[in-house]
Amino acid sequence: MTKKLTYGMVGGGKGSQIGTIHRKALNLHGKVELVAGSFSRNFKNTLITGRELKLDEKRLYNNYVEMAEKESKRNDKIDFVVIVTPNNSHYDIAKSFLENGINVMCEKPLTVTLNQALELQKLANKNNLLFAVSYAYTGYSMIRYARELVKSGKIGEVRFVNSQYISEWMAKVPFIGKVPRHEWRSDPDISGLSNCVADIGVHVENLISYVTNLKIHSLCARMDKFIEKDRLDDNASILVNYDNNSKGIYWTSQITIGHENNLNFGIYGTKGSIEWSQERANYLRLSTIDEPFKIISRGNDKVSDHIKDEYVAPGGHQEGYVEAFARIYDKFVDAIYKRKQGEILTPSDIDFPTVEDGVQGMRFVEKCLESSNQGGVWVNF
Amino acid sequence: MTKKLTYGMVGGGKGSQIGTIHRKALNLHGKVELVAGSFSRNFKNTLITGRELKLDEKRLYNNYVEMAEKESKRNDKIDFVVIVTPNNSHYDIAKSFLENGINVMCEKPLTVTLNQALELQKLANKNNLLFAVSYAYTGYSMIRYARELVKSGKIGEVRFVNSQYISEWMAKVPFIGKVPRHEWRSDPDISGLSNCVADIGVHVENLISYVTNLKIHSLCARMDKFIEKDRLDDNASILVNYDNNSKGIYWTSQITIGHENNLNFGIYGTKGSIEWSQERANYLRLSTIDEPFKIISRGNDKVSDHIKDEYVAPGGHQEGYVEAFARIYDKFVDAIYKRKQGEILTPSDIDFPTVEDGVQGMRFVEKCLESSNQGGVWVNF
Amino acid sequence: MTKKLTYGMVGGGKGSQIGTIHRKALNLHGKVELVAGSFSRNFKNTLITGRELKLDEKRLYNNYVEMAEKESKRNDKIDFVVIVTPNNSHYDIAKSFLENGINVMCEKPLTVTLNQALELQKLANKNNLLFAVSYAYTGYSMIRYARELVKSGKIGEVRFVNSQYISEWMAKVPFIGKVPRHEWRSDPDISGLSNCVADIGVHVENLISYVTNLKIHSLCARMDKFIEKDRLDDNASILVNYDNNSKGIYWTSQITIGHENNLNFGIYGTKGSIEWSQERANYLRLSTIDEPFKIISRGNDKVSDHIKDEYVAPGGHQEGYVEAFARIYDKFVDAIYKRKQGEILTPSDIDFPTVEDGVQGMRFVEKCLESSNQGGVWVNF
Amino acid sequence: MTKKLTYGMVGGGKGSQIGTIHRKALNLHGKVELVAGSFSRNFKNTLITGRELKLDEKRLYNNYVEMAEKESKRNDKIDFVVIVTPNNSHYDIAKSFLENGINVMCEKPLTVTLNQALELQKLANKNNLLFAVSYAYTGYSMIRYARELVKSGKIGEVRFVNSQYISEWMAKVPFIGKVPRHEWRSDPDISGLSNCVADIGVHVENLISYVTNLKIHSLCARMDKFIEKDRLDDNASILVNYDNNSKGIYWTSQITIGHENNLNFGIYGTKGSIEWSQERANYLRLSTIDEPFKIISRGNDKVSDHIKDEYVAPGGHQEGYVEAFARIYDKFVDAIYKRKQGEILTPSDIDFPTVEDGVQGMRFVEKCLESSNQGGVWVNF
Ligand SMILES: NC(=O)c1ccc[n+]([C@@H]2O[C@H](COP(=O)([O-])OP(=O)(O)OC[C@H]3O[C@@H](n4cnc5c(N)ncnc54)[C@H](O)[C@@H]3O)[C@@H](O)[C@H]2O)c1
Numbered sequence A, B, C, D: 001m002t003k004k005l006t007y008g009m010v011g012g013g014k015g016s017q018i019g020t021i022h023r024k025a026l027n028l029h030g031k032v033e034l035v036a037g038s039f040s041r042n043f044k045n046t047l048i049t050g051r052e053l054k055l056d057e058k059r060l061y062n063n064y065v066e067m068a069e070k071e072s073k074r075n076d077k078i079d080f081v082v083i084v085t086p087n088n089s090h091y092d093i094a095k096s097f098l099e100n101g102i103n104v105m106c107e108k109p110l111t112v113t114l115n116q117a118l119e120l121q122k123l124a125n126k127n128n129l130l131f132a133v134s135y136a137y138t139g140y141s142m143i144r145y146a147r148e149l150v151k152s153g154k155i156g157e158v159r160f161v162n163s164q165y166i167s168e169w170m171a172k173v174p175f176i177g178k179v180p181r182h183e184w185r186s187d188p189d190i191s192g193l194s195n196c197v198a199d200i201g202v203h204v205e206n207l208i209s210y211v212t213n214l215k216i217h218s219l220c221a222r223m224d225k226f227i228e229k230d231r232l233d234d235n236a237s238i239l240v241n242y243d244n245n246s247k248g249i250y251w252t253s254q255i256t257i258g259h260e261n262n263l264n265f266g267i268y269g270t271k272g273s274i275e276w277s278q279e280r281a282n283y284l285r286l287s288t289i290d291e292p293f294k295i296i297s298r299g300n301d302k303v304s305d306h307i308k309d310e311y312v313a314p315g316g317h318q319e320g321y322v323e324a325f326a327r328i329y330d331k332f333v334d335a336i337y338k339r340k341q342g343e344i345l346t347p348s349d350i351d352f353p354t355v356e357d358g359v360q361g362m363r364f365v366e367k368c369l370e371s372s373n374q375g376g377v378w379v380n381f
């Protein structure tokens, strides 16, 4: 009976948002066990959270520094750490664990500056550690199939991309009669120099990069602050030019009342197009020049077998966000396991978003700011 | 550090369909651990499956009889067993575990005859054991909210119900170039006297009963066998009269090419209607007499807090089949845990489909057969 | 410069519902002119309506008997009459015009009894007159293409049909604060022995017959009267067996709050299926065994050229109800014109619903009543 | 018996695209009659077309100059002319008729330069003639209701607009095996300096202006030419700033395979949003801060009575493109009629797109070119 891999978590204390989803996503495939944590700045919260999760109290730490150091010295040290704290702390926390020889999964945006991100990238490489970034949407099976379709030439050369991540929560907050939990998102000291682009715009950048493999050549961004009390952008329109003369529009918003988390795209090539929306995550719309429009569902025979092999729910039933998230984790965990077994990883083992993707995200944020701050001029990427 | 509850599984061996989904659903909330199994009639398969799942080989059993007996004698015996074998074996297996004092989660259809189902019900009650049946669709948050809406009178008195579970796999099987794995479904020796009604028709019966609380008074069924080589029904149309003079149409099919697992309903009352489809499981369509049609999504403020508290993914992201399934299991596990702590269960603790629901399903199957075999006459329920 | 054909109308006076749509539909292609009318039982209304329509007052008649007789004696007599009065008067009015040698377009249900309908059929044939019935939905281009697809064998042999015409207006009437204009619909003296089946159920019967060419062999109907003050059926569920062993479910309702005029069908064959809904009238969903689901739109290249030649709006724009209606009229008008030119009509000229379809509709109503009145037994067609 | 108004047409000869739709739209309400035409540069085509339409051959003219002059001298001269020729001829033709005292309906883009458009505006005003431009989409009932909703404050202050007119025909043309009929569209000598923006981009500009009443303050446009053989833009992305600090993205394309004529918008305000798409032209999606998302259909009680009074098909049935077009014409015809009766027009009589809208369209085209030609800089409007 081989033992499961183990992990620790920084952030994700009682009352926080995303940490619990990481834990459920990690539970799903039953391959890893949470054994250590510093869930909050407040140790009491760490204790409460740890007890609810039935952890050994000895592995509940006062802070991440202590955690990184003490865990690194154990024989049964955690195989990786999950960082789910607000943006401004990602850099220091990730650095601590990398320096102590522990693999990292970190939330996006990776850091608050591009430089920090580049440093983490260097450090991870130097220490030969695996470093994933939780761009979870790339875990949907239909996203993976879309990537294959584009690569296969099914829609020809990509000409144009239209992609959006539009949501409403910032516009609704003052009206729902509850103190908004996430005030930090519009606080530059914690969030960094951008709210909307850094929070959800980077998902658009990563998703399109994943599906199309297009490289941004230059962009023109207009970042808006519509809500009075906001201190950072809550909406952004970005014209993008790619290296190969194809073009795109990205739009990201937290003020589009009527959309909860509408992440979507249309990719238009010389021979056809692919469209996807998170609200119908189990389906692709595929159109080609000479055929009727098609709806490809997860259950469809055309979907590649290796993608089907990764299904959690049988074709025809719906898979959701947690299944996508779990798929990303599954690849990450498999890679750690393989390396732990002494095997050498091949490129195809790195089938999850990495620190490089995190770096690209931060470059995207900085370039958008550079363009927007000058009134929406074109800047090279 | 309290220990997790433990469970065993009968069926679900390598190559089988539904067992793995039970395991993922049970993983999701991280409250239970699989520790024992008789995954197949073939002990080699049980061994392979058990090893992959990293179980202690001492708890991999030759057959369910041995498993029930040996587990019942352990101090750390499993808290419940999950039965995911073909229909004809449910009765004997469930009986063994009930007789050995072990709680049961059994797949639907509960048995192959109504009498068997009634016996299991009696036995579970006599031995004071919890007995759940995996009607997983009642675990969707929007189904739970639909039930509340109906109860609250939002749509008035229900007049009419239209519900379908239509699918295509039986019609596609011969064409997809693979030996159909589930031949047993049209083999009366294994499946029982019905295929389509017993396999998916019972989900319609259970779902509508759950959401509306309507009791069937009489029905008129036409069961069809469209596919030549089929030996049992692959399609059925059922007119239903309820106790309160409301009426319904149920339609269940395995030959509707174009539908993967389209479970859906419309419930029409004196003041409004509610509609839902599994393909858009995170949304309800609510129409009332004097307002525009509304789309209620999981993220919406109107959804009751206690339903929201059970969300896995944040409102706005999609939850899928496994999340619904996990919710059913979560309620079942909580009830077992509570009782294990010596507490007394209240009716609200039994928030999962039980052996009573399983019995109703078998009654439904038998009544449909009774009607259809006489050429589609009306029979009392 | 050839003259346009001319027509007269009975019914359709100021304040009535459907007459004005007939006039718009007849206007669309600009081939005919309204020149005579008896728009109401009340001659004052006929005068007002006639003046608004800028008719010559000499051709505004006290009643349809006078109109039929006087028009028949004119050199420039109307080429056809349109009958848009309530159901119970269709028979007498149609008879008058047929006896006076004038072609007829009559609203559905054709009459109030099957016998009346058969008489009209005989009379039209005897007098060699064209007699159309305004089953307007068969005029949608996508319905015409669906018929071709079925005929071509694209979906194989039809196994099952599910079709609905569900609406809400009877359930909403008492709540919208206006006296319902159409009380006559639930008055047996005017409507005949059925309201819902005769009013909209016949559209389902006709539409499915048109698209599939299936003949009903037997049926089992449950007709309901849910609304207290109703005197006739407002909802009906009908199981249908066709001659070739295929089966169907028809559901027609006036109490399904949330549906305005949701006429739809799914037709499931051995190789595929076709689905259509009036709310997306410009699209067909086509599924076949070995391909992804397809959405065929009016603009699609696969649609037959002769169907495209009849488009009013260019492919890609939407055509609505009036365009469908106009297409039916266009075929009827062309046939009258051709015959007037002394040419002999071929079967393909009769590309509109005829008195035979009207007869089938009445047979359907009577058979549903026969079945339902005996408690929902099977009756042969 | 008052006589109908009469009109003439320039362009719209046999084989042309849009002229026939104007004629059907004008037929629908039965208020006007086509009596004169110069349908083509080729008089033979004019004769053929005129005969098919059963016109008096004396009023079929060699060219529009002759037509304008001769018609203006008749006692029964046409009440208005419809101009449906390619873009570069609009100016001269419109000028001729205005100079001869005849009201004009002209296709968009109004002219090929802003200056020409301004001249026409001046001339129409000077000669006190009515001049409409066929921005037909503003004729949809749901567009009219959307405008009312915005005006009423239902969605608060508008913050952001996203609007698209995306289509595929330019990308499909070389593949559909037919000579593309509309080569002139990418010929600068006929089309003007823009193809895509001038052809369909102006519809976006006009529609948003109509619904929101927002004035463009500045814009940044990127116009693309993706198809090799194209000589003008076939795609454009336009960032828009409005006077009141609200912002927008317009995207117009002829290369988005998979979209036939997908004109759509989302308008996001401080309290809610409205969304509409031509493919579901009979519905609005209305979202507000504190309520579930709503689908407003034409049949809904909330729609204003004066909008309902203009329905062609009863609520619940679909109205299409021709009905929208006919509504625009109906307003235009009513205004001409009223003035002809000697009455004075009030602003509310001018309920159709006018030469002012045409001028705005040309300004939009020129500003987009100005921005794009400099590499996508911001230019004031
Ligand atoms: N991938 C996604 O789709 C997604 C979604 C939501 C959030 N996020 C990202 O996840 C991160 C967390 O967001 P959230 O919404 O969960 O925030 P949150 O405020 O809800 O939770 C943050 C948690 O971190 C803890 N914390 C803060 N500083 C800490 C420290 N130094 N040591 C230990 N714990 C500490 C807090 O006590 C809290 O429990 C952010 O970077 C956010 O951008 C990503």
Ligand SMILES: NC(=O)c1ccc[n+]([C@@H]2O[C@H](COP(=O)([O-])OP(=O)(O)OC[C@H]3O[C@@H](n4cnc5c(N)ncnc54)[C@H](O)[C@@H]3O)[C@@H](O)[C@H]2O)c1
Binding pocket: B010, B011, B012, B013, B014, B015, B016, B017, B018, B019, B038, B039, B040, B041, B042, B063, B064, B084, B085, B086, B087, B089, B107, B108, B109, B134, B135, B136, B182, B199
């Ligand atoms: N709730 C649902 O939506 C749903 C979905 C699918 C299947 N099911 C039900 O689940 C059950 C299993 O279906 P399946 O599709 O997974 O079937 P399957 O044939 O794929 O798997 C059955 C498994 O049971 C094992 N088995 C058979 N007899 C056994 C025995 N005596 N002891 C131990 N193992 C034994 C087989 O070796 C196999 O591994 C059926 O009753 C079916 O109706 C329910």
Ligand SMILES: NC(=O)c1ccc[n+]([C@@H]2O[C@H](COP(=O)([O-])OP(=O)(O)OC[C@H]3O[C@@H](n4cnc5c(N)ncnc54)[C@H](O)[C@@H]3O)[C@@H](O)[C@H]2O)c1
Binding pocket: C010, C011, C012, C013, C014, C015, C016, C017, C018, C019, C038, C039, C040, C041, C042, C063, C064, C084, C085, C086, C087, C089, C107, C108, C109, C134, C135, C136, C181, C182, C199
């Ligand atoms: N095809 C369809 O989809 C459709 C839709 C609606 C109605 N209909 C049918 O159309 C018919 C009319 O329905 P409606 O809703 O317009 O009814 P309505 O009550 O609105 O109008 C009926 C009109 O007929 C006139 N009329 C009655 N008796 C007359 C007579 N003897 N002579 C002259 N005029 C007379 C009335 O004055 C009135 O103007 C019905 O048979 C109905 O079933 C069909």
Ligand SMILES: NC(=O)c1ccc[n+]([C@@H]2O[C@H](COP(=O)([O-])OP(=O)(O)OC[C@H]3O[C@@H](n4cnc5c(N)ncnc54)[C@H](O)[C@@H]3O)[C@@H](O)[C@H]2O)c1
Binding pocket: D010, D011, D012, D013, D014, D015, D016, D017, D018, D019, D038, D039, D040, D041, D042, D063, D064, D084, D085, D086, D087, D089, D107, D108, D109, D134, D135, D136, D182, D199
């Ligand atoms: N409102 C819309 O949605 C819409 C849609 C399509 C076209 N249009 C506009 O309508 C106009 C016509 O487009 P189309 O697609 O119908 O073009 P088309 O090429 O199909 O037809 C143009 C017609 O004009 C005739 N013509 C050309 N010059 C003439 C002249 N001097 N005198 C008389 N007739 C002449 C041609 O013979 C032909 O019959 C264009 O300006 C176009 O932009 C608008």
